[in-house]
Amino acid sequence: xxxxxxxxxxxxxxxxxxxxxxxxxxxxxxxxxxxxxxxxxxxxxxxxxxxxxxxxxxxxxxxxxxxxxxxxxxxxxxxxxxxxxxxxxxxxxxxxxxxxxxxxxxxxxxxxxxxxxxxxxxxxxxxxxxxxxxxxxxxxxxxxxxxxxxxxxxxxxxxxxxxxxxxxxxxxxxxxxxxxxxxxxxxxxxxxxxxxxxxxxxxxxxxxxxxxxxxxxxxxxxxxxxxxxxxxxxxxxxxxxxxxxxxxxxxxxxxxxxxxxxxxxxxxxxxxxxxxxxxxxxxxxxxxxxxxxxxxxxxxxxxxxxxxxxxxxxxxxxxxxxxxxxxxxxxxxxxxxxxxxxxxxxxxxxxxxxxxxxxxxxx
Amino acid sequence: xxxxxxxxxxxxxxxxxxxxxxxxxxxxxxxxxxxxxxxxxxxxxxxxxxxxxxxxxxxxxxxxxxxxxxxxxxxxxxxxxxxxxxxxxxxxxxxxxxxxxxxxxxxxxxxxxxxxxxxxxxxxxxxxxxxxxxxxxxxxxxxxxxxxxxxxxxxxxxxxxxxxxxxxxxxxxxxxxxxxxxxxxxxxxxxxxxxxxxxxxxxxxxxxxxxxxxxxxxxxxxxxxxxxxxxxxxxxxxxxxxxxxxxxxxxxxxxxxxxxxxxxxxxxxxxxxxxxxxxxxxxxxxxxxxxxxxxxxxxxxxxxxxxxxxxxxx
Numbered sequence: 070x071x072x073x074x075x076x077x078x079x080x081x082x083x084x085x086x087x088x089x090x091x092x093x094x095x096x097x098x099x100x101x102x103x104x105x106x107x108x109x110x111x112x113x114x115x116x117x118x119x120x121x122x123x124x125x126x127x128x129x130x131x132x133x134x135x136x137x138x139x140x141x142x143x144x145x146x147x148x149x150x151x152x153x154x155x156x157x158x159x160x161x162x163x164x165x166x167x168x169x170x171x172x173x174x175x176x177x178x179x180x181x182x183x184x185x186x187x188x189x190x191x192x193x194x195x196x197x198x199x200x201x202x203x204x205x206x207x208x209x210x211x212x213x214x215x216x217x218x219x220x221x222x223x224x225x226x227x228x229x230x231x232x233x234x235x236x237x238x239x240x241x242x243x244x245x246x247x248x249x250x251x252x253x254x255x256x257x258x259x260x261x262x263x264x265x266x267x268x269x270x271x272x273x274x275x276x277x278x279x280x281x282x283x284x285x286x287x288x289x290x291x292x293x294x295x296x297x298x299x300x301x302x303x304x305x306x307x308x309x310x311x312x313x314x315x316x317x318x319x320x321x322x323x324x325x326x327x328x329x330x331x332x333x334x335x336x337x338x339x340x341x342x343x344x345x346x347x348x349x350x351x352x353x354x355x356x357x358x359x360x361x362x363x364x365x366x367x368x369x370x371x372x373x374x375x376x377x378x379x380x381x382x383x384x385x386x387x388x389x390x391x392x393x394x395x396x397x398x399x400x401x402x403x404x405x406x407x408x409x410x411x412x413x414x415x416x417x418x419x420x421x422x423x424x425x426x427x428x429x430x431x432x
Numbered sequence: 433x434x435x436x437x438x439x440x441x442x443x444x445x446x447x448x449x450x451x452x453x454x455x456x457x458x459x460x461x462x463x464x465x466x467x468x469x470x471x472x473x474x475x476x477x478x479x480x481x482x483x484x485x486x487x488x489x490x491x492x493x494x495x496x497x498x499x500x501x502x503x504x505x506x507x508x509x510x511x512x513x514x515x516x517x518x519x520x521x522x523x524x525x526x527x528x529x530x531x532x533x534x535x536x537x538x539x540x541x542x543x544x545x546x547x548x549x550x551x552x553x554x555x556x557x558x559x560x561x562x563x564x565x566x567x568x569x570x571x572x573x574x575x576x577x578x579x580x581x582x583x584x585x586x587x588x589x590x591x592x593x594x595x596x597x598x599x600x601x602x603x604x605x606x607x608x609x610x611x612x613x614x615x616x617x618x619x620x621x622x623x624x625x626x627x628x629x630x631x632x633x634x635x636x637x638x639x640x641x642x643x644x645x646x647x648x649x650x651x652x653x654x655x656x657x658x659x660x661x662x663x664x665x666x667x668x669x670x671x672x673x674x675x676x677x678x679x680x681x682x683x684x685x686x687x688x689x690x691x692x693x694x695x696x697x698x699x700x701x702x703x704x705x706x707x708x709x710x711x712x713x714x715x716x717x718x719x720x721x722x723x724x725x726x727x728x729x730x731x732x733x734x735x736x737x738x739x740x741x742x743x744x745x746x
Contacts, residue, residue, distance in 0.1 A: 078490055084497030091504040124486075151489030172493040172567060175500055228585065228622070268586030268620070 070186050071097045071114065075107040075121040075133065076149075081171075088175030096182075104128030108136060116144055118182055120169075123150035123157060134164040142202035143195055145185050145359060149173060158253040159277065163205050166359040168251035188358035191351045191371055194343055200336045201356055206247075207240035207332045208287040210297045214279070217241070221276045231275060232267035239300045239329050241279075245270060246322065247360040248278070259363035262318040263325075288334055296331050302426055303327070303397035307389055309422050315386050316365065323369035324390045324397075326362075329353045350374050377406040384410040396423045467707060481573050488570050496563050503556045510549065568598060584622040589661055589668060590614045592625065596632045597659070604640040604657055607647060608674070611658040618661050621668045621736050627711045628736070631720075634704035635672045635732045642676025642730060667718065667735035678726040687722070712736070 076082050082100040089098060099114060101107035105128055107119065119137050123130040134146045148161040151171035161168045169181060192198050217234050220226045235241045242263045249266035250259055260266050267275065287293045304325040311317045330337055330352040340347045354371035358364075365386070372379040373390040380387040388410060395402035396419055407413040520536055527533065597610060604610060636657065643655035655675040662669050679687060688709040712720040716736055724730040 078494070080494040081490060081497075084494030084501070087501035088497040091501055091508075151486045151493065171489040172496055175497060265586070268622075271585040 070118070070182075071099070071116045072118045072120060072182060073099045073101060073107060073110060073114075073116040074149075075101045075104065075119065075125075075130070077102055077122060077125040081122070085175075085178070089179070092175055092179055094179055104130070104133035104136075107133055108140075111137065111141060111144075115141060117186060118145045118147060120147045120149050120178075120182070123148055123152050123161060131160055131164050138164065138203055142199040144202070147182070147185070149178075158248070158251055159274070162248055162251065166202075167361045168253055170252045173252070184364070185359060188355055188367075191355040191358065192347050194340070194347055197336060197340055197343070197347055197352070198355070200339060201333075201352065201359075204333070204356065206244050207329055208291075208293065209238050209240040210293045212294065213238040213241065213297065217279055221272065221279055226272065228267050228272060229264075231272060232264040235267060235275075236263040236304070236325065237301050238297055239325050240332060242322070242325055243329060243357060243360065243362070244278070245275070246357075246362050246366075250361045250363065261316065261322055261363050261366060263322065265318075287332060290334050291332055293332070296328055298430065299397045300325050300328050302423070302430065303390075303393045305426055306393035306396055306419075306423065309426075310393055310419065311389050312384055315389065319363065319365045320369065320386050320389050320393075322362075323366050323373065323386070324393050326357060326366065327353060327370045327373055327390065327394055329356065348374060375403075377403055377409070381406070381409060384412050388412070392419065396420070463706065467710070485570050485573050488566070492563065492567060492570070496560075496567075499556065499559050499563060503553075503560070506552050506556065513545070571595075573599070584624055586620040587623050587625050587628065588620045589618060589670065590616075592629055593632060593659055593661070593670070596629050596636065600633055600636045600640070603637050604643075606649070606654075607640055607643045608655045608657045611656060613658070614661045615663065618663055618668055619738060621738060623716055623736055624711075627715065631708040631711050631734065632670070632672070634708050635734070638704065638732075639672055639674035639676065639730075642674045646675075646677045663738075664735055666738055668738055670734045670736075671731050672734075673729060673731040675729040678728055678730055679722065679724040680726065684724070688720075708734075 074082055074085055079102060082102065086098065086100065089096065099110055099116070101110050104121075104125060107121070111119070119134065121130040121133050125133075130148055130150065134148070137144055137146055145167075146165045147167045147169060148165040149169045149171060150157065150161065152158075158168055167181065167185060169178070173181075189198065192201065213234060217231070220231055220234060235245060245263060245266040246260065248254065249269045254260075254269055260269060270278075304321045307320045307324045308317060311320060327350060330349040333352070336352055337349050340349070340352060350373060351371055354367050357370060358367040369386050369390050372387050373394060376388045376391045384407075388406065392402050392407070392412070402416070404413060404416075407416065520533070523530070524533060593612060593614065597612060636659075639657045643657070647653060647655055656673075657675075658671075658673045660671045660673075662671075688705050709720055712718045712734055718737055719735040720732065722730055722732045
């Protein structure tokens with residue numbers, strides 16, 4: 070793996086170099102002390118990951134990563150900054166896949182970058198990754214977006230009501246989970262639910278986030294409302310179906326986000342043209358993975374279509390999400406799997422639950 | 433309508449009553465002004481702290497990288513020496529008069545190898561421990577200095593209390609032992625993080641001052657400050673108790689009044705508890721009160737609703 074580190078403070082770069090040396094990282098690493106030097110370096114040395122400081126004289130980290138995004142979209146972009154203002158995290162979010170806060174211990178840095186690079190296993194095709202690497206956020210449903218704006222403009226809106234609107238939209242949910250899980254906001258544990266993410270970020274930050282979001286329209290041919298409704302239905306079903314002992318919040322988020330690649334029909338089409346080795350679920354999981362969402366969500370999204378392969382012994386997180394999505398999409402589940410884990414007999418009663426939920430949704 | 437207008441326009445026929453009302457209005461104005469000043473001061477301290485945190489984080493990044501590097505290098509070098517020493521002993525058998533051997537012995541003597549082996553790891557451990565502490569303090573400062581947003585976010589009280597205790601360490605560590613016992617099952621509380629941490633800071637500093645008054649500045653016998661959290665019905669309860677001398681009966685009714693202070697000039701503005709009261713009771717619909725026993729100490733109790741007003745309304 071090739072990693073380029075960029076920082077205007079040479080001691081920081083030397084420290085990282087020494088740290089990686091003794092941690093036995095067999096990465097190929099290069100260092101640049103300015104944005105311009107980094108761009109020059111990348112011309113003949115294509116990095117897998119660029120890790121940049123934010124505040125640098127001349128070209129700052131945000132500008133550097135914007136150029137990297139345009140020129141080398143498959144290169145993964147990480148900000149490593151000592152900035153403490155929320156606005157900085159916010160700016161970093163638009164240009165980078167992940168945001169790490171200084172000081173970052175050597176071991177943590179290695180872990181974060183390793184985590185990022187293994188996501189490539191989900192989408193081995195470089196062409197597809199290049200299409201995905203340039204995407205910073207997904208288009209929300211205009212209806213939900215306007216409702217949210219309206220709510221945020223009223224001072225009296227509490228986090229509870231805002232979260233309940235946000236978690237109706239997969240695109241907005243993925244954005245808040247991305248931001249809440251950056252090391253800037255995360256305090257200790259990964260944040261798996263939209264509700265917890267909204268609580269952590271606070272209303273005024275969300276206000277800025279929503280108002281400044283480039284609300285570009287969805288690509289032609291995408292029915293955002295229809296996608297939103299079935300994602301929401303799947304996430305509601307998870308709560309009804311989940312057996313005890315599984316992380317329900319993680320499954321709710323996974324069900325909500327499992328179809329986000331439907332918002333990117335060009336990428337899905339390209340994957341099909343390549344022979345279909347990369348499924349829409351893998352595309353969704355890759356995006357969520359490089360955005361730093363908790364791994365249990367990422368892997369549940371990636372695997373939900375093949376429960377028999379990944380969870381043959383029990384009806385766990387993958388099984389629940391699989392069944393909920395099949396019910397919400399009115400498609401056939403993997404009955405062989407449901408038989409094997411002893412849940413097939415439940416199917417008729419689950420169908421009734423869907424009908425009730427659909428009815429409520431329309432009402 | 434501002435209080436003074438209200439009083440000016442009122443038909444005060446009795447001059448004595450008019451004077452009393454004017455005095456009251458003046459008092460309210462002063463307290464509002466003091467609160468505004470306090471808010472401005474906090475804001476500028478916050479901006480300053482955020483800037484300092486950024487400046488400190490960069491050197492901390494490479495200092496900790498380098499210290500970690502040296503520690504791992506030391507382990508590698510020690511492993512090398514462990515292999516080399518028996519080799520020297522073998523060589524002594526073969527060529528006891530070799531000048532190389534004499535040089536090696538001298539180098540080992542000069543290095544005081546046994547001492548290095550014992551002290552180097554300890555020195556590095558302490559350096560790492562010290563760095564960790566700086567990291568925690570800067571992180572706490574960063575938490576503390578976020579521009580005050582007038583909104584309620586979900587706050588983990590345990591984390592907030594630890595942060596505040598760290599920030600206030602300098603105030604209590606010479607006079608008191610700190611004993612923090614937090615209910616692990618307490619859910620997070622919707623509140624204005626900065627303001628509540630300011631309340632806790634004030635209460636901890638007050639507790640430390642109460643103990644100082646009793647035991648003196650550099651006491652041999654330290655007092656105790658204890659902080660406990662627990663669920664109390666629909667509230668999260670925080671108790672901050674000190675083993676100071678308690679609040680004298682004569683002033684118990686005035687402790688939450690603005691400008692009321694028993695501290696020496698320069699030690700307190702008399703605003704801490706007034707602001708605490710307004711934050712907890714008015715802004716959070718919570719409760720704040722104290723239990724005190726003369727000669728034994730004081731417990732301040734803060735109760736914050738587990739559900740915020742806006743949420744229960746929606």
